[in-house]
Amino acid sequence: MDNILKLLENDSRLTSAQIAAMLSLSEEDVASAIAEYEKNGTIVAYKTLIDWDKTDREIVSAVIELKVTPQRDRGFDKIAEKLLNYPEITSICLMSGSYDIQLIIEGKTLREVAQFVAMKLAPMECITATSTSFVLKKYKDKGVIYAFPEEDERGNCPV
Secondary structure, three states: OHHHHHHHHHOOOOOHHHHHHHHOOOHHHHHHHHHHHHHHOOOOOOOOOOOHHHOOOOOEEEEEEEEEOOEOOOEOHHHHHHHOOOOOEEEEEEOOOOOOEEEEEEEOOHHHHHHHHHHHHOOOOOEEEEEEEEOOOOOEEOOEEOOOOOOOOOOOOOO
């Protein structure tokens, strides 16, 4: 039944009938599996991926890496729980490597993102260091390749 999840991850608009036909299963079995995945939390949400550069909406995204001091008895979970309350944060991940937590945040301007880091994140006692990188352009997101303009061969480096 993992094939059902793979299909839905690639296109959440697929109907049970379409998935059943693709996998040679009954529509009832597919619908039942999806209902169970939703009930047990395997399917967390259905989302639409939007290329905001093709709209009038002005948005700035940044990747923020945090070095933190884990909280007694709750480790990193207590910190993540507190960060969940900020609507500017669209993603929170516990990481291995030189930083502990990675955030993706969105704001209207570079200044708004910088203010969020300076006024909301940096003052938290458990955060010992931050590193902010601004997203300049998305080429691929969640496995989806964004459209590219016509190629200009001048100055391209071979891959």
